[in-house]
Each structure stands twice: as C-alpha cells, then as structure tokens.
Amino acid sequence: MADPAFTLIYWPMLQGRGEFVRLLFEATGTAYLDLARQPVEQGGGVEAILRYTQGHVPGPTPFAAPILLHERRVIAQMPNIVSHLAPRLGLAPKDETGRVWANQLQLTIGDVVDEVHDTHHPLGSGFVYEDHLQAAKIRAQFFREHRMRRWLRYFEAAIGDAGWLVGDGCTSADLSYFQLVEGLAFAFPRAFADVRGDVPRSLALRDRIAERLADYLASPRRLPFNRQGIFRDYPELDGPAG
Amino acid sequence: MADPAFTLIYWPMLQGRGEFVRLLFEATGTAYLDLARQPVEQGGGVEAILRYTQGHVPGPTPFAAPILLHERRVIAQMPNIVSHLAPRLGLAPKDETGRVWANQLQLTIGDVVDEVHDTHHPLGSGFVYEDHLQAAKIRAQFFREHRMRRWLRYFEAAIGDAGWLVGDGCTSADLSYFQLVEGLAFAFPRAFADVRGDVPRSLALRDRIAERLADYLASPRRLPFNRQGIFRDYPELDGPAG
Numbered sequence: 431m432a433d434p435a436f437t438l439i440y441w442p443m444l445q446g447r448g449e450f451v452r453l454l455f456e457a458t459g460t461a462y463l464d465l466a467r468q469p470v471e472q473g474g475g476v477e478a479i480l481r482y483t484q485g486h487v488p489g490p491t492p493f494a495a496p497i498l499l500h501e502r503r504v505i506a507q508m509p510n511i512v513s514h515l516a517p518r519l520g521l522a523p524k525d526e527t528g529r530v531w532a533n534q535l536q537l538t539i540g541d542v543v544d545e546v547h548d549t550h551h552p553l554g555s556g557f558v559y560e561d562h563l564q565a566a567k568i569r570a571q572f573f574r575e576h577r578m579r580r581w582l583r584y585f586e587a588a589i590g591d592a593g594w595l596v597g598d599g600c601t602s603a604d605l606s607y608f609q610l611v612e613g614l615a616f617a618f619p620r621a622f623a624d625v626r627g628d629v630p631r632s633l634a635l636r637d638r639i640a641e642r643l644a645d646y647l648a649s650p651r652r653l654p655f656n657r658q659g660i661f662r663d664y665p666e667l668d669g670p671a672g
Numbered sequence: 673m674a675d676p677a678f679t680l681i682y683w684p685m686l687q688g689r690g691e692f693v694r695l696l697f698e699a700t701g702t703a704y705l706d707l708a709r710q711p712v713e714q715g716g717g718v719e720a721i722l723r724y725t726q727g728h729v730p731g732p733t734p735f736a737a738p739i740l741l742h743e744r745r746v747i748a749q750m751p752n753i754v755s756h757l758a759p760r761l762g763l764a765p766k767d768e769t770g771r772v773w774a775n776q777l778q779l780t781i782g783d784v785v786d787e788v789h790d791t792h793h794p795l796g797s798g799f800v801y802e803d804h805l806q807a808a809k810i811r812a813q814f815f816r817e818h819r820m821r822r823w824l825r826y827f828e829a830a831i832g833d834a835g836w837l838v839g840d841g842c843t844s845a846d847l848s849y850f851q852l853v854e855g856l857a858f859a860f861p862r863a864f865a866d867v868r869g870d871v872p873r874s875l876a877l878r879d880r881i882a883e884r885l886a887d888y889l890a891s892p893r894r895l896p897f898n899r900q901g902i903f904r905d906y907p908e909l910d911g912p913a914g
Contacts, residue, residue, distance in 0.1 A: 442831045472905035485829065490773045493780050493826055504775055505772055507779040509751070514772060530747055530756060531732045537749040544786055545796075547788050552794045553807060554787075565795060572796035587727065 434461035436515075437499035439478050440607040442467040444659035445609075447508045447543065448496040451604040453521065455644040458519045459497070464651070466495075482506075487490045489492055509536045516602040523596050535588065535603040539610050542581050546617065547660050549573045559657075563666075570667035578614060579585035582629050585610075589631040593638065600639070607632070613661030618667045676703035678757075679741035681720050686901035687851075689750045689785065690738040695847040696754065698888040699881070700761045700793045704894070708737075717795050724748075744799040758844040765838050775836045776829065777845040781852050784823050788859065789902050791909055801899075805908075812909035816863040816887035824871050827852075831873040835880065842881070849874070855903035862910045867870060 436455065440448025455462040468474030482504060485491040492506030498514065505511050513533050516522035523529050549570040552561050585607055588595055595603045611632055615622045626633065646652055655661050680699065682690025697704040712717030722899040724746060727733040734748030740756065747753050755775050758764035767769050791812040795804050800816055827849055830837050859863045868875065888894055897903050 440714075476773075479788050490776065490830065492776070492827070493783075493823075503772065505776065507776045510772060510776050527745060528892045530752060533755075534732065534734070534747065536773065537752055541735075544821065548794075548796075552790075553810045554790075554819070556818055568795045572798050576798055577796070581735075583686050584733070587733065611839055668861060 434463050435500065436460065436462040437465050438462055439465045439482060439497040440495045441479065441658075442475065445653050445661075446496075446659050447540075449609055449653075450508050450539075450606045451496050451498065451511050451515070452651075453609060453643065454515050454519055454521060454602055456651070457600075457605055457642055458521065459475060463497070465499075468519070483496075509533065510603050512536050512606070519602075520600040521600070521605070523601055528596050532601050532603045535585075535595055536606060537605070538584075539606045540609060542577075542615075543630070543660055545573060545577055546613065548641055549617075550662055550664060559664075566664075566667060570618075570664075571669060574618055574669050578618065579625050579628065580622060582611075582614070582625055582632060584630040586632050588637060593631065593635055595635075597654055600642075604635060604639060608636050608643075610641075611636045613655065616655045617661040617663055618668045620670070676705050677742065678702065679702040679707050680704055681707045681724060681739040681741070682737045683721065683900075684717065684894075685895070686898060686905075687855075687895050688738075688901050689782075689853055691895075692750050692848045693738050693740065693753050693757070694893075695851060695885065696757050696761055696763060696844055698893070699847055699884055700763065702761055710792045730795075751775065751782055754778050754844050754848070761844075763842070763844040763847070765843055770838050770843075773842050774845045775829075777837055778848060780823075780826075781845070781848045783820075784852060785855075785902055787815060787819060788855065791859075792904050792906060801906075808906075810907060812906075813886075813911060816860055816911050820860065820863060821867050821870065824853075824867055824874060825855070828871040828874050831877060835873065835877060837877075842884075845878060846881060850878050850885075853878045854882075855897065858897045859903040859905055859907070863913070 438448060438451055440446065464479040464601040466474050466476060468614060470477060479495045481487055482492055482497050486503065489504045492504065494506065496506065496508055496511060498505045498511045505514055523532055550559055550566050551562055552565040592598045594600055595607060640647060680690060680693055682688065685837065708716050708718060708720040712719060723729055724739050725736060726735055729746065731746045734746065736748065738750055738753060740747040740753045747756055765774055792801055792808050793804055794807040827837070830846045834840045836842055837849060840856040882889060
C-alpha cells in the first residue's frame with residue numbers, strides 16, 4: 431500500500447490533543463499514518479515526536495505534538511492543524527465567515543482543554559499528580575462549579591436549529607465538541623450529570639457524532655480515556671455526589 | 673471623521689490579549705476604534721464587551737474579549753483575529769506555508785501567555801491573587817526555571833538570519849513576540865536577566881519592533897503594564913536575585 435497522504439505524530443499512550451486531529455480522519459474515512467503508534471523500528475514510538483520537536487528535521491520546529499506531516503509541510507498546534515485539514519476533508523464551512531467562526535470555536539474548545547488539564551496540573555506540567563493534590567482540588571472545584579457549566583451552556587447556545595455548531599452541516603468544530611463533551615463526562619461524571627439537563631442539543635450532537643464514528647470508537651485505534659491524558663477520572667476532583 | 677473600518681473591543685484597564693491586536697494596527701498606522709476605551713455614553717466602557725459576550729448583538733457570540741468588528745463580522749479569540757487581520761494589514765507571509773507557520777507561532781505565543789497568567793492564578797480565574805500566593809510561588813518557580821528559558825530559546829532558534837520569525841520581513845508573529853518579550857522582562861526581571869545572554873536575536877527583534885512602534889509606545893494609547901494584566905511584576909514570583 432502506498433503511504434497515506436497524511437501523517438499524524440502524537441504521544442502513543444494517550445488521546446490528548448492528538449485526538450482532535452485523529453477524529454477528522456476517522457470521521458471522513460481518510461487514510462492516515464499514525465506514526466508514533468507504529469513500532470520504533472518502523473520510525474514510530476515517542477522517538478518520532480522527538481525527531482521533530484528537537485529540530486532534527488528540516489523546516490519549522492514544532493514546540494510540541496500533535497504534529498501533522500502533509501505535502502512536505504510540518505504543521506503543529508492543534509487548531510492550526512484543524513484549520514489546515516478541515517477544508518481538505520470536507521469539514522470546513524463553505525464561506526469565510528463560517529470558517530472564522532469555526533476557528534473561533536476550535537480555539538475556545540482548546541481553552542477548555544487547557545483548563546481541564548490544569549484541574550489536575552495546577553502547579554505546572556513538571557510535577558506528578560500527587561504533588562498537585564491540594565491545589566488540584568481547589569482548581570477542580572472552581573472548574574466544576576463555575577467554568578464547566580458556563581462553557582457547556584456557551585456551546586449549547588451556539589448550536590443552531592440544524593443541530594450543528596456552524597451552519598447546516600457537520601464541521602470540524604462539531605467533531606472537536608464531541609470529544610470535549612465525551613471527555614468532560616468521563617472526567618467529571620457527577621458534575622456532568624448536574625449539567626446534562628441544560629444542554630440537550632449538545633447531547634444530541636454528541637450522539638450523532640458517536641454514530642458517525644461508531645466503527646472507529648469500537649476499534650483499537652480509539653485509545654481509551656486514561657490517567658495520562660487530559661481528561662482523567664480522579665473521583666476526588668469530581669466533587670460530592672449531587 | 674468617518675468611523676474607522678476596524679473596531680477593537682477589549683478591557684480598557686489592561687493590555688492583556690487585546691494588546692496583540694492593537695499592535696497590528698499601531699505598527700501599520702491603521703485607523704481603529706478602541707471602543708471600550710471610549711466613554712460609556714459613546715458606547716464604550718466594559719459595557720461594550722458585555723453587549724457582545726452576553727449575546728445582545730446578532731451573530732456568533734464571543735466567549736470573551738478581545739473582539740474585532742470588521743465588515744459586519746464579529747471575530748473573537750486572539751489568534752483568530754490576528755490571522756484575519758494580518759493579510760489585510762500587510763503583516764502576513766506571502767505563501768501558505770509561511771502563513772501556517774506564522775499561525776503556529778502565534779498559537780505558541782498564546783500558550784506562553786496562558787502559562788504566564790497561571791503563574792499568578794494557578795487555582796483558576798475566580799480568586800484574588802492573595803488566595804493563590806502559595807501555589808503561585810510554586811508555579812512561578814517552575815515557570816521561571818523550566819519553561820521561560822525553554823520558550824525563549826525556542827523562539828530564538830526560529831528567528832532567521834534576516835532577523836524575523838517568518839521569512840524575510842516583519843509579520844504579525846514578530847509583533848506578538850515583541851509583546852511577549854517585553855512582558856516577560858517586566859514580570860520576571862531577575863529571571864529574564866539570566867536568560868538575556870542566550871537570546872540575542874530575540875532582543876534585537878524586540879528593539880527593532882520597539883523602534884517601529886516608538887510613537888505608539890510613547891503615547892497614552894499604550895497602556896502601561898500593571899497588576900491587572902497578564903504580565904505582573906510581583907517580586908515574590910520572580911525568585912531570588914542571580
């Protein structure tokens with residue numbers, strides 16, 4: 431088989447920000463090489479990431495994964511990769527106004543992802559979780575009580591009557607929002623249960639995307655959520671049962 | 673005078689993420705209305721932000737400022753505004769590869785800004801600084817010792833022989849990097865002094881941009897750095913003198 435046109439490079443043991451890229455391929459049946467999940471002797475493993483972030487390859491050096499290789503381009507930063515891929519995979523709005531709005535939503539989803547990461551790593555990425563525990567409890571409580579509901583209601587209000595975030599069809603923003611909703615429901619099941627009733631359109635969108643992705647979600651290509659990723663099911667960060 | 677084509681809406685008392693937008697206008701002599709800094713009776717003040725973020729205006733609702741109004745479009749998210757404005761103001765690379773790279777750098781600058789914000793607000797945005805103090809000291813130390821030098825060296829290595837981040841001329845990424853360097857030097861003067869020697873190209877770029885912006889920087893339009901913004905000069909977060 432010829433090499434696919436697209437190569438994704440991302441940490442092989444977790445979904446993380448790479449999953450937002452992976453979903454674009456999986457939802458459209460686009461062939462891609464998931465390089466770091468290949469054996470090391472085939473150029474895979476964490477070493478694949480380091481070759482790029484440590485500048486051993488010509489071209490602009492990415493600060494971090496995810497990294498997309500496409501037509502000799504090396505592209506990093508999740509929202510940057512998404513806005514590069516979406517029009518090529520039929521997942522972008524047709525007009526510029528829609529594209530700007532989709533990018534705005536993508537960046538906002540990225541902000542939520544950052545906040546979720548900080549619920550378990552409030553002191554910076556250089557400590558193990560246990561060192562963060564007290565600060566993490568405070569930050570997670572603030573996130574659950576003040577931020578999560580606000581974010582979800584924000585996206586809920588943005589979903590139009592057709593059931594999508596931008597215009598009348600599914601775009602990259604919907605795929606990313608699916609991942610965000612799934613992640614929040616996984617990481618904060620009790621707090622999420624309290625918000626469910628406020629966001630029926632979000633749940634319907636989530637279900638529609640899950641249907642489209644059913645084969646992928648049931649496959650070994652879908653890494654499970656785990657405690658190395660962004661969304662982690664630490665019960666002590668999910669607050670008391672409602 | 674006719675209304676300018678561009679309107680910026682941002683918190684009137686601080687530079688924040690709005691400053692990255694303002695610099696695009698100021699560096700190119702582009703007329704813009706800085707709406708929230710106008711008197712309330714002329715549609716200004718914080719109320720101008722709330723009209724948009726609370727959805728009182730038709731069109732996609734921004735989650736937060738900065739907000740750009742341009743040709744009936746309402747555009748939010750700093751990197752999204754920058755990629756909309758840069759080609760219109762002569763600040764974008766000419767080819768798509770360069771534009772993707774400039775956007776990647778812009779997003780990376782945004783990540784640093786988020787990390788700097790978290791040095792004084794590690795527990796979330798809902799607490800006053802004093803409540804964060806112990807966690808802030810830990811996070812700031814991690815930032816100073818592990819992140820700041822790494823970020824600055826990363827951008828330093830990206831600056832080409834022509835002295836710019838992307839290609840042979842000044843782009844929006846350079847203006848934003850100027851602001852980042854200025855902000856880090858303000859917030860962490862002792863730690864910054866330790867890194868200076870490693871980043872000569874960054875300092876030269878900073879000086880060149882400062883020259884281009886000299887009129888603006890000396891004007892009352894340039895808000896001073898202060899302790900409401902992202903970059904704050906808390907000595908206790910800057911570590912011991914080297």
